Amino acid sequence: MMIAVTSQGKDLTSPVDPRFGRAKYFIVVNTQTGEFSVQDNNVNVQLAQGAGIQAGQAVVNLGVEAVITGNVGPKAFNVLKAGNVQIITGVAGTVQQAIDDYKQGKLRPVDQATVEGHWV
Secondary structure, rough: OOEEEOOOOOOOOOOOOOOOOOEEEEEHHOOOOOOOOEEEEEHHHHOOHHHHHHHHHHHHHHOOEEEEEOOHHHHHHHHHHHHHOEEEEEOOOOOOHHHHHHHHHOOOOOOOOOOOOOOO
């Protein structure tokens, strides 16, 4: 299964970024093999508005089945749901911890946004 984790850095020891649309990076992980790639989100970090929508579409285009983050706004939530991506929020710690918790079934998808739009 392919998942995306919002990250403040470029490796698995990096902290999970609590923001979705303005996360610095998305680390895309194959949960079966452990292989991962890093997707830079800098273009969306700099946007005055619409970061969540653009980041959501970028994640959908990566073909992931789930996204793990701290929080997600309503517009990004709608884009991800429309793309059939599970949304898991309230996650902190390292990217590796988030992946391990996901694989152990400790994380559950949410059914609504966790913050209002324009959360910086």
